[in-house]
Amino acid sequence: MARNEKQWNAHPDPSRIEWADSRIYSDEEIFEEELEKIWKKVWIPVCHESELAEPYDFRTMTIAREPIIVCRDTDDKIRAFLNVCPHRANLIERRPSGSFKDGTPSGNPKNMTCMFHAWQFDMKGRCVHISRAEEGYQDRLSPKDVGLRRLRCEVAFGGMVWVTLNDHIEHSVKDWVGSALDCILEPLEMEPLEIFHYHKSIIPSNYKLWHDTNSEFYHDFVHYHNRVTGFNDAYFARKNMTFDNGHVVVGSFEVQYDQYEGFESREALSFPTLPPNNWYMIDIFPGINYNLRGSALRVDLMTPLSANEVMIEFRGLGLKSDSEEDRLTRIRHHNTIWGPMGRNLHEDLLSITGQGVTMRPGTEPRHILHGRHENETIHDEIGMRHYYDTWAEWMGRPLHNPTNRPPVAAAE
Numbered sequence: 001m002a003r004n005e006k007q008w009n010a011h012p013d014p015s016r017i018e019w020a021d022s023r024i025y026s027d028e029e030i031f032e033e034e035l036e037k038i039w040k041k042v043w044i045p046v047c048h049e050s051e052l053a054e055p056y057d058f059r060t061m062t063i064a065r066e067p068i069i070v071c072r073d074t075d076d077k078i079r080a081f082l083n084v085c086p087h088r089a090n091l092i093e094r095r096p097s098g099s100f101k102d103g104t105p106s107g108n109p110k111n112m113t114c115m116f117h118a119w120q121f122d123m124k125g126r127c128v129h130i131s132r133a134e135e136g137y138q139d140r141l142s143p144k145d146v147g148l149r150r151l152r153c154e155v156a157f158g159g160m161v162w163v164t165l166n167d168h169i170e171h172s173v174k175d176w177v178g179s180a181l182d183c184i185l186e187p188l189e190m191e192p193l194e195i196f197h198y199h200k201s202i203i204p205s206n207y208k209l210w211h212d213t214n215s216e217f218y219h220d221f222v223h224y225h226n227r228v229t230g231f232n233d234a235y236f237a238r239k240n241m242t243f244d245n246g247h248v249v250v251g252s253f254e255v256q257y258d259q260y261e262g263f264e265s266r267e268a269l270s271f272p273t274l275p276p277n278n279w280y281m282i283d284i285f286p287g288i289n290y291n292l293r294g295s296a297l298r299v300d301l302m303t304p305l306s307a308n309e310v311m312i313e314f315r316g317l318g319l320k321s322d323s324e325e326d327r328l329t330r331i332r333h334h335n336t337i338w339g340p341m342g343r344n345l346h347e348d349l350l351s352i353t354g355q356g357v358t359m360r361p362g363t364e365p366r367h368i369l370h371g372r373h374e375n376e377t378i379h380d381e382i383g384m385r386h387y388y389d390t391w392a393e394w395m396g397r398p399l400h401n402p403t404n405r406p407p408v409a410a411a412e
């Protein structure tokens with residue numbers, strides 16, 4: 001029976017079924033607080049080391065709106081800085097990636113140059129040139145006083161470059177991730193990886209809705225491919241596992257790729273030590289996903305842009321030692337399922353776009369069910385519940401009543 005307004009707005013009994021108030025996905029104040037309390041406090045894998053293959057290579061990005069630059073130095077070390085000029089806060093580098101080796105029109109080779117007044121910085125973040133320094137500043141300003149803001153940076157877990165805005169973070173990346181990635185650690189670390197695919201999507205939806213799709217596989221009903229190649233006893237026996245800090249492993253099983261017309265077994269190109277055609281998926285709090293389908297690794301990074309907008313960057317990785325032919329096969333395996341025109345990806349993106357439509361800022365609060373219990377197996381929503389337990393702890397906001405504003409009163 002369809003429900004009237006009062007019935008529609010009546011809260012489900014949380015002792016019977018878990019749910020969240022949709023304002024966790026739509027409230028602007030909550031979004032701003034998430035940036036401060038979560039995104040500025042944790043480790044984020046901003047890119048892969050192979051994107052900075054040579055000294056002087058760089059890559060730019062943002063974390064919680066703060067512009068970041070990572071670059072490789074001549075000692076091979078990758079360092080991270082705020083991409084903000086200490087002079088008058090101009091954005092120093094505007095390109096998404098490139099090299100400082102040959103210099104820019106306004107600067108010298110091997111330094112980064114702020115185009116505004118041509119101050120220069122080396123790969124260690126030291127200021128090495130202030131234009132007309134003596135004439136303007138006499139002895140009142142030394143280059144030593146105006147180095148870049150350095151950020152903590154570690155390369156870990158398959159060569160991802162992790163950066164945090166939090167100088168005082170208590171964990172190393174290894175401690176932060178803990179044993180959540182243990183199930184694919186050997187395949188990830190046995191030999192160097194290399195990026196072969198990058199694309200990004202900007203979706204009008206809240207970032208957590210994307211993480212939710214990666215945390216629950218009940219939504220495999222949207223994926224024809226997964227139903228055909230999975231949905232057998234081994235699939236339904238997969239167990240979710242939860243880890244400290246809100247991370248989740250979504251079990252593993254052997255995908256029957258040959259059940260889908262045009263697809264083939266991925267056994268020959270399995271990552272080292274990986275059982276043939278096994279699929280592993282690991283969700284790292286607050287919005288990172290490692291997804292290993294036998295021959296291709298996908299790593300998703302989300303950059304929340306507003307309460308109702310998220311940028312998702314998709315990276316595809318293979319083994320650095322790949323022959324040209326193997327690499328082409330890996331790329332095909334990756335793109336046919338996960339590329340922008342792949343079999344699965346658009347289905348996930350369309351789903352969260354639909355959720356984004358119904359949960360725009362200002363829409364009435366809705367009840368979002370997180371309540372499937374199925375012995376912690378693949379369609380159990382324990383992964384989402386674990387994530388939101390951690391989220392509620394970091395935010396100090398209960399899921400049922402996350403704002404101080406009461407829900408719209410139900411009419412009598």
Ligand code: FES
Pocket residue numbers: 085086087088089090114115116117118119
């Ligand atoms: S703002 Fe960068 S040199 Fe002036």
Ligand SMILES: [Fe+2]
Pocket residue numbers: 213219223344348
């Ligand atoms: Fe999906």
